[in-house]
Amino acid sequence: MDTTFKLSNYIGTVYRDGQVTFTRDGDSVISPIGNKLSIFDLKNNVARTLDFGCKFNIKRVSISTTGSHLLVADERGDVHFVKISTGASIFNYRSNAVIGDLKYSPKGTRVAVCRDHDLQIFNLGKSRNYTITPLHLSRTYKLSSERLRCVNWSDDSNLLVAGGEDRVLRVVGSKDFQNLFIHPLSSHKGSIVHCQFMKGTYDMISVCKRGIANVWTCNLTPGDLKKGVWKKNEEGVDDVEMEDDESKVDKIFFEKTKKYWLTESSGSGKSVDVTAAQYNKDIKILATAFNNGVIVLHEIPTFALIHNLRISEMRIQTVEWNLSGDWLAIGCGKGSTAQLVVWEWQTESYVMKQQGHSLRITTAEYSPDGALIATGAEDGKVKIWNSRSSFCTVTFDEHTSGVTCVKWAQSGRAILSASLDGTIRAHDLKRYRNFRTFVCPEPTQLATLAVDKAGDLVVAGAKEVFNIYIWSFESGHLLDILSGHESAVSAIDIHGNHIVSGSWDRTIKVWTIVDSQAETVEVSHETLDVKFSPAGDVIAVLTSDGVITFFEAKEMLNLGTIDTKLDTDPSRGSRDTITRQSAAKTKTFTRIRFSPNGNMILAGGESNNFCMYSVPDRLILKKWKITENRSLDGVVLDFNRRNFTEFGNMQLVDTSDEDEDDEPNNKMAIKLPGTKNFDLGERRSRPEVNIYEVTFCPTGRRFAVCSTEGVAVYSLNTLSIFDPFQLDSETTDKVIDRALGNNDYATALMAALRLNKSDRITECIEATGVTQIPLVAGSLSTLYAERLLKWMVEGNVMSSTDQVHFYMIWLRAVLQVHGMQLKGIVDVATLTGVQQLVALHQEHIKKLLVISFLANNVHIIFRANQAKFSLGWITRIRKSKPSNKAKEASEDDDEDSDLSDEEGWENPLGSDEEGSLIIDE
CATH class of the missing domain: 2.130.10.10 (YVTN repeat-like/Quinoprotein amine dehydrogenase)
Structure with a gap:
């Protein structure tokens, strides 16, 4: 009895609370579900839940530039370094404070963490004991007496901007620069919700809770920063020690060039608050979400309104663009009433809109x-x-x-x-x-x-x-x-x-x-x-x-x-x-x-x-x-x-406050009897x-x-299967040709499946001898057997081939060897496709064209299921034709008698343009 069951997925819950993000390819959205993460592949329509779990609810998620690792922070300040492919937590860092935000640098070598009132910068892989601590603290900035809530990097990874509840933006350097140490900017009336550098420059955009968006223009450009070392002078004041005393250094300066009230586009006036915002620097569009369930899109820097959309009546917790800027992930509500939406703004359509039960799930049953x-x-x-x-x-x-x-x-x-x-x-x-x-x-x-x-x-x-x-x-x-x-x-x-x-x-x-x-x-x-x-x-x-x-x-x-x-x-x-x-x-x-x-x-x-x-x-x-x-x-x-x-x-003691979205709210709403929607009590x-x-x-x-x-x-299907070709980056067509030349059909087929080229897969399959098919099928791993089945179902080779028996031998060999393992791994759609494929060929065989002969240049064809009724009639016509020819030959000795004989014989069934006589159903 096999008892190696492991958690593979969560059903009925798509989002709880916290920050959602996209993978680097933009096809999958990562959503926090309590203390776990679920990955929804929107392209292949598949979802899975990572096996690791935090001790508390997940609040912040940041994905690396390579897309292979995640940084996950829970509501009590624990930061996990997670590998996406295996779902394993590699390293755990305890900050002993609330994490407001965390971001990878664009170069992927550093991480910025808003730790309560501090901004900490970590180096990745720079420590001597890298195998023990992949995060090495580089520097700490004491920025505010209030909690920091957002941080972002410039494109060259030299500058950072952070904002929080004290309504002040602060620009700092990731290294020691002569141009700045800490540069504050104050022009907002509420806590900072989002701040971000624009593409290729040090210009910024910032959004506060009261709905004010500011565009800041910097006097410096990338490349103008001069390295230096900041030290304390004799009076105890921060001063910079320049590497070149004769060079004149321009101090960094930001000018507010644009101010806009985003609440004017919310449809509810200034009575609503901004809960989340995200700026896509590639397409220059700002997405702003409000606590009344409305999300608006503006073109930057003109602030031209592109679209206004109401997702629901619930508060929007998070918004996130994918890398290409085509999709926008939106997380609404909290707890059991939350829902996850992926919206395509260009077509104004939903890619995904999922919501779980609003109250406790009491029963479940498999079909x-x-x-x-x-x-x-x-x-x-x-x-x-x-x-x-x-x-x-x-x-x-x-x-x-x-x-x-x-x-x-x-x-x-x-x-x-x-x-x-x-x-x-x-x-x-x-x-x-x-x-x-x-x-x-x-x-x-x-x-x-x-x-x-x-x-x-x-x-x-x-x-x-x-x-x-x-x-x-x-x-x-x-x-x-x-x-x-x-x-x-x-x-x-x-x-x-x-x-x-x-x-x-x-x-x-x-x-x-x-x-x-x-x-x-x-x-x-x-x-x-x-x-x-x-x-x-x-x-x-x-x-x-x-x-x-x-x-x-x-x-x-x-x-x-x-x-x-x-x-x-x-x-x-x-x-x-x-x-x-x-x-x-x-x-x-x-x-x-x-x-x-x-x-x-x-x-x-x-x-x-x-x-x-x-x-x-x-x-x-x-x-x-x-x-x-x-x-x-x-x-x-x-x-x-x-x-x-x-x-x-x-x-x-209930210390949560619905007006403060930063409070860890992990509680379940208890409504008054009879209420179905919202209850003030x-x-x-x-x-x-x-x-x-x-x-x-x-x-x-x-x-x-x-x-x-x-x-x-x-x-039972969560164990990863070792795939040697995943470690080889040199799998090319030459590998397939070399393996076919050596009659190594199993290696050639696996390489073709790895390249996912249908013509090469067909070539490898048809090059294999009939007697060697069971041996080659047994040499395939379960991973490649699953891919081969999907290729058979998804492609049109098996459905249109004339070598039906040959491919059925292949299908039987694969199912005989890997049937028990594939029973739980392969999805029902693939198995149903195999069944439909077999049924299709079975139906074709029933109607197979089995009788075909030439009668005086007239191609007569009929189907097997009509043979019983048509064979006798065709035979009688075949026997009657020589007697007619002999009779006409005796009456007319002209040399064109054969031609006149053919033209005089009438086809009772008609013929096509090529002269073929078709008897159909």
């Missing part, structure tokens, strides 16, 4: 083919997510209360959801509509849901009246009501003609659908969850004492138990007034789920941990932690005594880490855990 994941939340919405791209494809919002359970029909064409509003709604995934609604005969809340594999029955359990309802899926009529439980029905499951239900009355019942009779089995504690094994021969029952009991389904014999109490290991919440040991007695796992083969069972609940157990051995196989994010409650095992004062635990609390659902993918290679952080997907 039968594993390609989709359905989620339901307390906001009453059901969302369908693509499991590979992590993008939401459709949202259903017909429910008027929280969704408690979602289930797929076995065909995968419909999704059913149960809600606290007392209804079950079935949605069609072809027309995206609610085509059937199941209603209880009396108003009650529905907490559980089950659908049989045949798709005929829908079963739901009520929370208030303790009944189980059975509907017909086809007609929507209520078929039966099962009564017998004396308390709330906590879980139900169905297999074949039997329904198993668990209740808080410390009993489980196995119902027979035909006669509505039940067999009752008493358990020691309240039942929390019940599940049939995939084969239906075992029933697993989870009770409130943390024990999983296995019963034989037919005779209800006890097969054994698993005690999960010690594996729960819950943390102490900030509101717990009792000790951790006493609090742990009231917390347990609440959800279980069998693996598709029935050999493993997954358990999670009121803890930061979830476990996988072996069903035959009754032993724990592996234990995971859902998160290390200390911004949430219930992560640390016990209290931090430093937070205790004479007034109590300071973690319980909402309060905030630190969300506690809990697991609400666990579900396995039908392939068995992935499972999803629905928790406070979202839906975390764990997969």
Whole structure:
């Protein structure tokens, strides 16, 4: 049993809070999700989550000039040096202060960090002990008594400009220059939101919170700066020691040449504040975002309005241009109400617009083919997510209360959801509509849901009246009501003609659908969850004492138990007034789920941990932690005594202020009952880490855990595959020709796949002998086998080739050797493409042109599926022609009798221009 599952993606969460950025190629956007980072590849429609995690929520992100590394800062001041390809944190630097901003220099050799009131400059790789500390502190500027919020470099990496809450811009040098030491500029009425040098010059643009944008012109140009050494003179004042005393040095000076009120373009006057701004120096466009959800674009330096766009009603937290200036990434809102937008300003269209659930996600379920994941939340919405791209494809919002359970029909064409509003709604995934609604005969809340594999029955359990309802899926009529439980029905499951239900009355019942009779089995504690094994021969029952009991389904014999109490290991919440040991007695796992083969069972609940157990051995196989994010409650095992004062635990004090966006806001909004949008009386609390659902993918290679952080997907496919060609930069066409000349077909094919040239791939494949195909396919690594499959599906070579049998031998060899590994690695679209490709050739073979002969220069062709009806008729015409020719020859002895004979014979079917007789369907 393989248990090497690792976090591969987050579903249902696209953005939390903090700064978003683009990769250097401009095709992917990097978004912070709590204490982790997700990368959305907009070109290939693929997303992944980096495996590393900070101790607190991520606030600032900066990407290197090479695009291979990231600098990530969390809200408590820890800076991580992360490699993007592997997702590993190489180095961790603790600043012990709030990080306002951090930026790589354009040359990629230095990093500027706004550390609270200071500006620090680090050298990369300049330290002697580089293997231990890749960040080496070069210098520190004490710039302000207030917090610094933004910093930027000039194009030559010689100057920096920083701004903060004291409304003053300060220009400093990255080295010692004779022209300046610290040059302050004050002309703003609010805290500085953004400041940046323009392209190729020392001219600047700055934007403040009150909406004032200033353009500053510098008297110096790149190359005018003179090196020097600043020292203290006899009076203790900073003075410069010049390298050349005779040379006259011009001091740096900035003149404000343009001032503009950006709030005039917001549509709300001067009552709104600027929350984020970003200037693209290549296209000379300034993007400004406001706290009312409006973003405007201006051309600089004329400040001509290009576009005004309202993204949402929520506050815009961050904006970022990609390198080419075509796309603009926008992060709106905070926490669970946040959304991520990528907007193409030239076409005024959305490249991506994704938003998660506004409240806690309570349930998740994989589709039968594993390609989709359905989620339901307390906001009453059901969302369908693509499991590979992590993008939401459709949202259903017909429910008027929280969704408690979602289930797929076995065909995968419909999704059913149960809600606290007392209804079950079935949605069609072809027309995206609610085509059937199941209603209880009396108003009650529905907490559980089950659908049989045949798709005929829908079963739901009520929370208030303790009944189980059975509907017909086809007609929507209520078929039966099962009564017998004396308390709330906590879980139900169905297999074949039997329904198993668990209740808080410390009993489980196995119902027979035909006669509505039940067999009752008493358990020691309240039942929390019940599940049939995939084969239906075992029933697993989870009770409130943390024990999983296995019963034989037919005779209800006890097969054994698993005690999960010690594996729960819950943390102490900030509101717990009792000790951790006493609090742990009231917390347990609440959800279980069998693996598709029935050999493993997954358990999670009121803890930061979830476990996988072996069903035959009754032993724990592996234990995971859902998160290390200390911004949430219930992560640390016990209290931090430093937070205790004479007034109590300071973690319980809400110090956040919605007007101050720099405060670390990691809390969940608690709205008044009945409110759906904004609530002026909402309060905030630190969300506690809990697991609400666990579900396995039908392939068995992935499972999803629905928790406070979202839906975390764990997969067996996260191990990186070693690719030797990635280390060779000299892979050219000569390598392919040399390998083909040496009959090394495997090396030639891998090189062609590496170059991604379709004609060379075709050449290598067709040069391989039929007897050598299995050997070459076995020599390929899984990475190249996946690429070869994608080439077969995406290209038009296999669909239009006349060597169908040859390519089918290749496809069979690849699937025989790498089928099990590719089952979980290759996305469903590729496998579906392979199936469609085979079906296409199968259809062509059925209609293959099998009979073709020449009859007096008339090419007669007919298809195989018409041979049965046409062969006899063609044969009779063929036999009748010689007799006609003999008859006409006896009547006319002219030398042109043959020609007249051909012209006199009429074609009853007609012919084409080339003289070919075609018999079609």
